[in-house]
Amino acid sequence: MQTRFSFGGDEHIFAEVGEAMSLEAFFKSLFITNAVRDAKIKGVTEICPANASYQVKFDPDQIKPDDLLTELKRLDSASEKSEPVIKTRIIEIPVLYNDPWTHETLMRFRERHQDPNGTDLEYAARINGLDSVDAFIKAHSSAPWFVSMVGFVAGLPFLYQMVERKRQLQAPKYLRPRTDTPKLTVGHGGCFSCIYSVRGAGGYQMFGITPMPIYDPNQNISYLRDFMCLFKPGDIVKWKPIDRAAYDAAVADVDAGRFAPVIRDVSFSLTEFNRDVDAYNSKLDGVLHGR
């Protein structure tokens, strides 16, 4: 994998690790951006990992653009020799799939969808060769996902499914974007899932909703008091399908300030993961549930 570098004007260096999405490209982006952060390079103001690329913003009055480029290229080649292991977190996100709110929204924007006669879940199940919505929900929630990028808007995670490419769920975006998406909708576009951190426009297929806030600019939510955004690139997410009663109970817990998300520290090795994906994922599941 040869990284392609380009200047984004006089204040950014943009690095495309891979044209296509892959766990390897994501991992390298994450690894290098961590190294850039640790290197504490003078004049660097923003370090942003993305799915298969990354970007560094800098002040050219403090560091010459070519000097920073040389330094990034050095870190890029050094990363080849490093063991692909990261210390990260695994977070359980409860999801009410097929919920009434995204259902109402998807019906409202039906004429913008590829399949005006079905729902987003029915459509996604069919084009992924699954025979029912339940089978699709199982495929979506059984393996964990990497937070491969946080952004677009504040705190919104892009998630990449941790399975072999042939098993990865894919779905196109809406034909024309919606002007509305409920807050905390679990969406999917291309090979990425996401959680909409704020209500607003969107083009991803809508599968469900989580009761668990992930962005709180007022920092009233108990687990967002330290920082207003829950996710960091490199976090691992496991969806937990829940029913309406559990959803309502979770919402009440959030409102009462007693909702405690399940978050565990974990070390992830890409080499071991690639050796046996299913075994590694079930080991991650064990960490999540304290087994």
Added chain:
Amino acid sequence: MAVKVLKPGLATTVQDLGRPGYYHIGIPLSGGMDRHALAAANLLVGNEAGAAVLEAVFMGPELEFTEDAIVAVTGAELPPKLDGEPRETWTSFRVKRGQILSFDFLKQGARGYIAVTGGIDVPVVLGSRSTYALGALGGFKGRKLEAGDELPIGRAATTGKDGRRVAKELRGQPVGMPTELRAMPGLYWHRITEAAGNGFFSDTWKVAPEADRIGYRFKGGKPLEFVPREPPFGAGSDPSNITDACYPYGSIQVPGGTEPIVLHRDAVSGGGYFMVGTVIAADMDLIGQLQPNTPVKFVKVDMNQALAARKSRSELLGRLHSALA
């Protein structure tokens, strides 16, 4: 001391020089779109250059002052009126307790900066008082102003003086038609043909109605022709799609190859559209002063030219500081 909002204007927000350091989780810089004009307004009233001011777009607010104050309005030619009496832009003036500051129709530019001695004293969130409305963050309650809001004003470290003025040559406003925006080709430039690349820089574009703090859209140039490819996994099938990546400030994305969008201070931090290059930092202020329908040409520059432009913009700010010291 406070300022009461009688009428909010179209989209008036509290802004300072922004909130660096959180772009990796989707929280953009924010801050004044025309930073030079913002600094000028502050220096006129005796504030630090980066104090919080009001940014009004296309239409000014109506404000009542609860105490005497020194005020300055810079940026767009949005003529201020005090109890109905005209006042000059780019010139500090005295406001007495109970007086009402309103504005005449916009004559030129797009965004006016209203500074008050002491600065707008909303809470500092993640190091800045700037409003990021999409994320309901910072500023006054995370949103644009509404009638009935009361804006706290900070205690001034110095007393402002009235009658101070910024000379025309220190204002740094867009000149000439069409407005020239210098840009460095790059990022996914290789995705379009050579002819399309030449067309992009030779065509005259016009600011589209969809122009706000997130980004400015342009229309009227020829659609860009793509170099054929097999869509990479994760990118999407449209030739303008990429595997979702970071968007630089000033980057020029062209969804579907038709209408370029230049991302500005409230940029979405990333997404799935290819970009042909980036408007240089020195010209970002100018974009904030463009009205819809303004003709614009993108001018191709290299890094050395971008750095020279940056130096000359920073010298202009230096001269502004000296003039108002």
